[in-house]
Every structure is written in C-alpha cells, then in structure tokens.
Amino acid sequence: MALRAALRSRSGFSSLLSHWSSCSHGTVRVSPVLVAQQRNNSSVPVVKVDFDQSTGVAVLHMQSPPVNSLSLDFLTEFCIAVEKLEMDKSCRGLILTSSQPRVFSAGLDIMEMYGKSPERCGVFWKAVQEMWLKLYSSNMVTIAAINGSSPAGGCLMSLTCDYRIMADNPRYSIGLNETQLGIVAPFWFKDTLANTVGHRHAEMALELGLLYNPSEALNIGMVDQLVPEDQVLTTAAQTMKKWLAIPDHARQITKSMMRKPTIEKLVSKREADIQNFVTFITKDSIQKSLRMYIEMLKKRKG
Amino acid sequence: MALRAALRSRSGFSSLLSHWSSCSHGTVRVSPVLVAQQRNNSSVPVVKVDFDQSTGVAVLHMQSPPVNSLSLDFLTEFCIAVEKLEMDKSCRGLILTSSQPRVFSAGLDIMEMYGKSPERCGVFWKAVQEMWLKLYSSNMVTIAAINGSSPAGGCLMSLTCDYRIMADNPRYSIGLNETQLGIVAPFWFKDTLANTVGHRHAEMALELGLLYNPSEALNIGMVDQLVPEDQVLTTAAQTMKKWLAIPDHARQITKSMMRKPTIEKLVSKREADIQNFVTFITKDSIQKSLRMYIEMLKKRKG
C-alpha cells in the first residue's frame, strides 16, 4: 500500500529520459513526480500568506524556487502556515496558489529520500501525511488556484481542496503520475483521487500515471473550472465568495461527513504507512536508482 | 451526522432573504428546505392514489396545498398509502407526482420542528426515516414524475425512485439545499445522493446546498430525463412499461443487492439518528432561529 519504486526499471527510465529530452526545447516543463530542488539557503520564507481580514480569506503563495517541491522544510513551513490560519477564527477561506512561473507544485522532493537515515525518511513521510491531513480535513473553504503544472504531490495538494480552478494553458498538466517513474501512489492518494473522479478514472489514471492537460482534467472532473491564466486568482476569489455565503457550521459538518471515512483510514494506518515507506525507500536498490536519477538531473542542468 | 442547523448564521439568513426577495416578482418559487405550511383542516386526503388494475401501476398524487410540505400528518398518510400498494401483489409500479402547481414537494414542514416536545420531534423524524425506508427499499418499480420544484426533502423523495423524469422548465429547481439555511442533510440523504451522482458531485452539491435547474440536474445525473411539462406523467407511464417488462423477481433482487448496504446503515443507526435530530432541534438557539424564520415567512405572506 505504501510508496514503492521500481526506478531500476528500464522502461521507467527510458520513458523519463525521453520526456526530459522532448521538453528540453521550448517551454520548460517541470519534472514529473520528484524534483531535486536547489537548496534554499536564503531566509526567504517558502510560503507567503496574504490574509484579508475584511473578507476572511487568506491566499497562500508557494514561493520555493524553482518548482515548489515538497521538501521537509517546505512541508513544515506550509503546515505551520495552514495551522495558524485554521486556528484563526476570522479566517474562513484559503486559496492555494504558486508564485513560481509555470508550476503549481512539482511534488515530493527527491533529495529527502536519498542518502537519509530511516529516522529522517520517516519524519519526511510523516510531514507528507500531515500536509494531506491538514488540508483534506480543513474547516476552511479551500480553493486551489492552479496556475501551472501540478504533477504527483502537487496534484494531491490540489485534490484536497473544495474546488479547483486551473489555468487554461495546454502546456500545463496535472495528474498522479507516480507509476511513470516506477513509483506507486499510496492508498490515501488513491482514495482522494477516486473520491474526485470515481473508481474507473482513478484506476486508469493511476495505473498509467497519466498527466492530463487542462481540458482533459476538466473532462474527467480532476479540476472544476478552467480560466485564462491571468484570471486564475481573481476567479478563485470570486468563487470563494459563493462558498462563504454558506453558513460555516453547516458546510463544515457536511464536509466532514463526506471526508471522514477517508481521513480515518489514514489516521488508523498512519504508522504502518510510514514504516512501509521507510522500508522501501531505504533499500539499496532504490537508493541506487535514486542516485542515478539525481545524476541525470544534474547532467541536464550542466 | 444528524440534521443540525446554524440558522443563527447571518449569512444564512441574508442569503435566504435575498432569495425570497429575488423571487417576489414573476413566478412564485417555493421556499427552499422548510415550509411553514397552512394547516390542512379539511378532510381532503393529502395523497390521492389512482391504481390501474389493468397495468398494475399506481399513480400517487401529492395534493397537500400549497406545496406538499412533509408534515407528520402528510408523512403518515403517505406511508400508509405506499404500504398498501406494497402489500397489494397486483401493484407492480408506483409513479409519484404532484397535484400542486409548480412544486413536486417543498420538503420537511418547519412547523413540525418548532415548539414541539422532544417526544413529538422524535416521532416526526422517525416518520421522515420511514418514508425514505419504504421508498428506497420498495419492491415496486418507482418513478418520480417531477412536475415542479423539488428542494430538500422533496429531492430526497425523488432520489429514492428507480427513475426520475423532470419537467423541462428552467424555473424549476431540484437539490439538497439544506446548508443554504444552515442545516445539514443527514448521512442517509448524503448516501442516497452519492449513490445517484457519485461522491464528488454529492460533496459539492451538499456543501453548497446547490439547487440545480433541470438541465443542470440532467447533466450531473440527478434526474434521468427531461420532457415538456405536459408530458411528464405520460412519459412516466411509458417508461414504467419498459421497467415492468423485466421479471419482477429478478429486478427486485437486483434492486435489493444495489441498495441493501445503504438501507442497513440507517436501520442500524436509526435510534441514534433520531436522538441526534431531537437533541439538535430542541436547542434554545435553534428554536429561536426557527421562530425568526417563521416570522419572516408570515410577514412575507402579509
């Protein structure tokens, strides 16, 4: 049930390499699934929160260059920011968006999985779970303003929201594409997707690791609305008003009723899910695969 | 999980008032969710059943002015009528429709929840459950001929049927709009909706308390077919013939197989569901909200 990789798989690698190669000209596309992000040594926070007291709506901008990859630092800071807003009774709505060009979030940071102790890997995975738990069970209205590509963990983040608005740019893509790299989305990724697009679309999307362009994502219900890129954030704000017209208490109880079984499933299996991840990711074969992948990324940058 | 209100919520009230206000001109629209219905002091039955022995089909006309709201009296009479047809082996199909103009049923009667003893509230809620149980588990083919608006409890009633035909009149609407008034649809309303339109549409419909016009309802699968208003009943009769061409025994076992888990869930939690409702509805804050709501309705009539 946990994240498992077969990065050693030839076909996985070759398809990945061809993907990079086909993307090397023209618009930069973000790496699917895993990104070896440049270390953020500056003191600039990775998230910026604009909270408007008059509307009760906070906009959380992810601003971790280059592609908002989900490192332990990022997740920790992100969760603290969300938790603060959650505790603030005057904050009723949260819009998630990106300050980085062309990408919402590129997903989990591969550097958190390579050369780390089992303890550290467990801490990282717990942080990924925490992000999901915080967002999926939020009492706030949550809207994803998806202004760029959103593979893997980035897609998961948007799937936790109450509503998804995506930039209508055919160069962007969204999806849980883990299998394309020989990895498996864990059961709670799967549950979140199936709750959104139904069992059959979830099955095909996950088995093939499909990345959908915005129109395709709209067609299967992975996102709710497409708008021109420069209107993503304003549309999110307008949509938020409609959601906030509903009495909070009734909306919150209803949201909880819909999502409780899915949340309780991870809560009850949380430790086992972490153990599965750690056991898998610390295997020699997987570490070797990760090293090869990281080296490939470095060469590409060079 | 039970019905809960936040009628005290300002936004709930203001949106409701604006709704009434926007509807005060042009076609009369029925109150969403709850209706303080004029007491029916006449001896005219609230339901009229036309049973055609030659076809084995009964048409149940709801005729409780003005909007077929679901009072305890109505529910009791309705359930007795359905039970009689259920016991009659010669009755194989049931068409539900309304004799009232522009409304199928406006849902639960607010007067059953205001100023009543806990015992009485419990009796009322048990009757609501009974209506759902009888319809959702009926051995008859059940078709909703939705010839008017059908909010809240009226929508639930139609969702229990095997097939839904709605009048293609854009002024009509259908949906479980409880949250718009600060109330929450209980879990078995939610299950019935999710079984019909899937998890994602159910989540958004319930959180926002969406009322859909007929085209929208068709698009998400909340109704199965739209026809001109004067053809709703004849189309229902024609459709019934197709359903009755299937051997009863096989169809009934199949229907039971599809619905059993959902029915068993309420049956096993029935008492707790009643207790939840009673505890909530008899709170001082809720009673106060209901009084304000009823006074608003009276002023509007005056």
Add this chain to the structure above:
Amino acid sequence: MALRAALRSRSGFSSLLSHWSSCSHGTVRVSPVLVAQQRNNSSVPVVKVDFDQSTGVAVLHMQSPPVNSLSLDFLTEFCIAVEKLEMDKSCRGLILTSSQPRVFSAGLDIMEMYGKSPERCGVFWKAVQEMWLKLYSSNMVTIAAINGSSPAGGCLMSLTCDYRIMADNPRYSIGLNETQLGIVAPFWFKDTLANTVGHRHAEMALELGLLYNPSEALNIGMVDQLVPEDQVLTTAAQTMKKWLAIPDHARQITKSMMRKPTIEKLVSKREADIQNFVTFITKDSIQKSLRMYIEMLKKRKG
C-alpha cells in the same frame, strides 16, 4: 446474492420470445445471457494463443463455435491458457478477442445448468468464479478487443480487463442483461460493473438488464474506445504498447490496490456463492424453465 432465476415469469419469456422474433430477420444476433451451444466434439482447442516473444504480448483468440459460450470445458481450457501466460515472466500483456463472427462471447452455457447433478453445477460455477478471479487479478496488462456482441458473461469477461476497445458496429451490443431472462447477476458481477461505470449506471443497467450499443456503452464508460471493426485488434496492440511503457511492478501494485477489496469479497464468500447457485439452479421450477428455454432454442434452429 447468488444467481437466481425467475424464468417461470411470463413477462420474462414473452419478452425473450419477442426478442428472438424481432431478431429473426437481418443480422443474426447472439442469444442474450445463455446459449445452448452445439457440443464441440472436435479436438480443436477452444482458445488459440499467439504469443509474441519480441513484444511480450499474447493474443488469446476465443474460437469455440458458434458463439464462444462459456461451458465448463471452455472455462477450464481458457483458465489453463491464462494461467500459463500469467506464469510466463516474459508475457506482460494479454489481448482477449474472438475468432467467431459477430460475437465476442455470448456468456454462460445453459447446457451446464440443465439436468446436471448438484456436484456438477457446483464445479461449473467454481469455474466461472475462477475465470473472473484469474482475469480481474491478473498481473498482465489485459485488453479486451471486443469484435462482436458481448452479453452477460461475455460482458463480465471484458469488464475484468484494464482497457476495452469495441468494434463501432451498431448491431453489436454489450451489457449484463441477466434480468431480461429473469436471472440475477451475482454480487461480484455487480461490483465489477459498478467499479467501471459507477453505482447509478450499474443500478439501472442491472435492474433493466440493458444491452448497450457501442456508442451508448462508450457514453457510460462501459467500454473505453470505439474503432472500425477491422482495426479492433491493431488498436489493441498499439494501446498495449502504451500500457507496457509503464514499469510492471508499479502498475501491478497499483492495479492490486484498486481491485483488492472487490477480489477479497468473492474469495471470502466463494463457497457460499457456489451453494447459492447450486441450490437455485437445481430447483424443479428452474429446471423446468430451462427445459422450455432449450426447446425454444431448438425449434428456432429447426
């Protein structure tokens, strides 16, 4: 929950007869649900497997005249063939198709249910379960190249696959039409269908025993793609390439994660499901109905 018949039902018979009658001119249509197949006395195998070592893809042609009905012999041979491919590590993909004109598979063989001992009926039903278990849990990529009608058990077979490509010929149909003959699809047929088309479409499809033409099947998601008849197999081969580009290990774990609960349900109830079938099918009334049905088929051939 098990297969149950109401073949004694008048309406079942008359609708069946009218079905046959309406199909007696023009293109031959295969019998829905059950077929009294000519005994295959030749030594020609009922399945032919073409395995291409260079691609890792096997094509299994069903070639049991006239309509690939699922007899015990057929099922046994079919399961052995699938099992062999499953065990062969070099075989990664399986395409199921038919060598018979105008039919993929007509479903369960009625002769296996008539005049047989309870023991034999149990053995037959176990073989039907075995086919489903083998296909639904296969580690191979499975694609149904549906080049003809595919009612009942034939539809089930295609529903177990990862992807369904159907010939775009409006004379062909597909669906779980058991109730049209007064029979009930067992719970695992239902689960497989609901996993594919969702709860509501499954409910209506099963209650009415609907047979869909290719366009309708595509619309509700019962099949994934329509192509001209002469391109079904080539399209299946092209599609297989895309699926095989995904690392096997990750795809297999993902597939298992999606299907495990459905598979475990039958595994845990397998004996009870067999008992239900045997008890039902050996009833005098059912055997009488089957005899009448078989005689009708014979007259039609004569």
